[in-house]
Amino acid sequence: MGVSFVKVYRANCNKFILDNMVNENLVKDVVTEPYKYGFVTDIETEKIAKGLNEDIIKLISLKKEEPKYLLDFRLKAFKKWQKMKEPDWAQLGYKQIDYQDIIYYSAPKQKEKISSLDEVDPKLLETFDKLGIPLTEQKKLTNVAVDAVFDSVSIATTFREELAEHGVIFCSISEAVKNHSDLIEKYLGTVVPASDNYFAALNSAVFSDGSFVYIPKGVTCPMDLSSYFRINSGDSGQFERTLIIAEESSSVSYLEGCTAPMFDTNTLHAAVVELIALDDASIKYSTVQNWYAGDEEGVGGIFNFVTKRGKCLGKRSKISWSQVETGSAITWKYPSCLLLGEESVGEFYSVALTNNLQQADTGTKMIHIGPKTKSTIVSKGISAGNSINSYRGLVKMGSKATGARNYSQCDSMLIGDQASANTFPYIKSQQPNSEIEHEASTCRISEDQLFYLQSRGIEFEEAISMMVSGFCRDVFNQLPMEFAAEADKLLALKLEGSVG
Amino acid sequence: MQSKMKESDPILEVQNLFASTDNLPILKGVSMTVYPGEIHAIMGRNGCGKSTLSKIIAGHPSYNITKGNIKFSGENINSLEPEDRAQSGIFLGFQYPIEIPGVSNLEFLRVSTNARRKYLNKEELDTFDFEELVKEKLELVKMDHAFLSRSVNQGFSGGEKKRNEILQMALLQPKIAILDETDSGLDIDALRIVASGIKKISNAQTGIILITHYQRLLDEIEPDYVHVMADGQIIKTGGSDLALELEEKGYEWTDNLIKET
């Protein structure tokens, strides 16, 4: 303890600089780019009426031809939600959300049954093309299977046959409800119960679509799986739900990306993600979140209230969350791990960058229940502009967690004198034979470092983005390759104009 | 070999010892006997179990003896607490001496010396008498008096830590000293100081086990027996020439020996 982070960081920074001298042009390219995902796709959509009540929920369920248990699940959740209060403990300042002014179901109009990608509306394919997620057979990304979600529905899932050969199920959750109903009924809501929190209850009542992954016993998923979420309508909320089940000795890496057009209204996004890992299974869940953040005056942007939780049910199971959070006007998100199985492992690696008037309140919960469980938390917060960036985390050692260990490191970097960085770690232990270690520091980019870079001919803004990505290196190293590069670019882009 | 020594009873007998940690077997049947006045060396690659053996003899709580016995002065000590072992005269020189911030070295040395003296029915020393004793012993390892006022091992260099170990050995006057890689991390001068300290402390009644990778400590202190360990077993025992042979042929030679057995 008591290690001066600043020193270590400087050392890392310098190393990073040397490593990345070559990449400087890459960074330069991006600094000048605006939010390039802000376009709207002009497509005929089917929307239901605004507002939320039992009839709307029944309508959603009907449209999706759901079995009765699921409708009951939704209605029960809705009843709970009605009795709950919107949480205010994060002290986020935002305009009251009018839940009756939101459209809870919006889908691009297309043919009833689509048998192949060729039948998908070309406009949609074009949209995903523009987002860098080509879906068509000729262009699709190699080695990544993609489930593309447009507003409330899943458009297409690539590589399905290849995955099926290995017994891996990767489809939209609506499809899973139809084809794998037993799994849905068994697992849905077991990690994040509807009553968990206000937004989880809302999601449970109205969730539209999302991804479903099932990895059978002993299978290592042959490729990364990915979902890409796109909000297109300005007045509809997005409530997707993801469920990933990794059976004994299986493993999977799952990526999630998100963008939205620029609207001057705020769009609500309240997702739920549930992960279940059985004995010796491992799930790696990576997110690059780049929802529209609103403009410099704080007008518009996505309200991102997300509940993500994984259950390490089996012995030696492992769940690893890594996230790069750069978008949204408000982020409220705590990907967590329930460590039940003996020797199970939870990890959380996070970079959260806020600029202008963005607010991020993010962190994790590591609940150690089983013996010899281990968790690692590495969080890097960067706040620029007038933004507020908070880390909020809970580490709990239950009374049976003998030999459990946790290590947390939360570092903040401030850019400009109007931004704020907060750290709220809650630490609780009921087991003497366990160890918790938490370290946090705040620093800024030092003038010495800047001068050093500039004296080597590096432009000011470039130097900043280099140092920022050096600061985040520990986390980027955890991201899958394609994501890491993208994350780097994203940060540089976001910081544009925030210094000077 | 030197049968004259075996007229007296052995100090330490390790009999077909099996031990594990976290259900992972580490020792797989180790036997050795040390008589008064003998110097034994145990050599072997990293991870062969030599450090584990030393810790188990000293009573480290993380290891379980699953089979076999450790006898000290004829008595089975398998379930004896580490402090009882130390008080009765077993000394372990640590490979990595532990830093204990906040606990003064002087206080630490005094409490442990008195614990041993109490066991030997000797009078316990007050601070004043103890300082006298320490002064004398500091000479042996050429340590400065200032070491005493610092926290135990905290901020000590590698060499200083090892000398502090030998100082403790000098104060506790053990019947058997197991020195785990006491030579590692020492420059040649420090090695000489440590070696001469060990020689001065030991006598015809003391047994010594040197655990080491290299010949250079054995150049300073010539062992009566050399044991080569691999995969939790002693695979070969010989005289001091065995160490030279090992130095010459390298550990690959022992790897082949394992394959043969």
Next chain:
Amino acid sequence: MEIIERIKTNKLIDNPTDIQKICLNKLQSNPLPNPKSELWRLSNKSKFSNFFEYSANEKNPNFDIPYHSNPKDIIRIVIGLDSQILLKKENYSIQQLNRDKLDKYIKQKISCFDQNEHWSDLLNLCLSSEKNILGLKIKGSKIPPIEIFSHALSNSLKAKTLVIFVEKDCDVKLLQVNLGKENSSLSQSTFFCLEENSSVNHGIVSYGERKSHLLNSLNVIQQKNSEYNLGSLHFKFNYARFEIRIKQSAGNAKTNIKGMQITKNNEQISTYTKINFNGPNGFLDQINKSIANDKSHAIFEGLIIVPKIAQKTDASQLSRNLLLSNFAQIDTKPQLEIIADDVKCKHGATISQLNEEELFYMRTRGITLTEASKLQLSSFFQEIISFIPISKDRWDLLDKLLNEN
């Protein structure tokens, strides 16, 4: 909860002073702190309500100071007993504040109290009778060490208030001792004001006996170039709560805090600290240690606030905790709220048990497990105890602690 009832019905005291009236007024609508707020969330509700089990009578104020030797070079004051204090020496003076000035100061303080945050102070000032409020003004140099006692006798609830102004360029060593006898409750509120260039070494030793309770609130304002050092120790209370609020009113000041709480049996002791930097170049070095044994519960919540104005703040906060039993609990929450960008802030927290490798090392040298644990605990204590002024020379606190733990 008789007192709370009396607060609600406005029948607390027969002849309330202005200050008591103001506080009573503030408390009436919400006589108890909000149990859901962060500051009170973990507080044991039944233990907290035990605080109010005793009546706030004024009889029998005599009490035995735990040690009688009173060397001449130490000034000793017992709040509530020593009525008139005026010490004027060649190079210093310790003077009781006049009542009007004191009242004015306290009223002004109350006017900026947040009901929930300063609940303990409101209760204190509501209950503190005039003679239990001591105001001192200290100036000069070469001031002898000062000891100030607050105490609650068996079967009583006492409230004591201390207001201290430390004048410019003044250097003071002050030990505050809070004693809770068996079955008692003590409410202690302290207000410190450090003028420019002053320096205070403040010690707080609070210890109770069986079923004793303590609400200890400390408010410190530091002017420029002042230095405030606090060493504190709380132990042996069924329920104790120590709240520290420090404000560096214009930055450029130094604050060092080393605090410790020890809980046993089923005690609950908590420490809440809030350090506010209201100007640039502030310095903070804080360490808080907890040791929890048996079925006890130790809590630490620390908050450091660095607003935009507080550039070049250098703050560090460390929470180190030892959990010694399977049934004990430790909660710790070191928090940072930072807006200024050119700052160096770090915090850390650890919860563990005694270090096994260190224990083994000592045991291989013949030291028994019990003794080795004591040595380790004593090194854990030593850092804090050596920071408490006066006590270390004359109190065998360390021994006392070690023998009791």
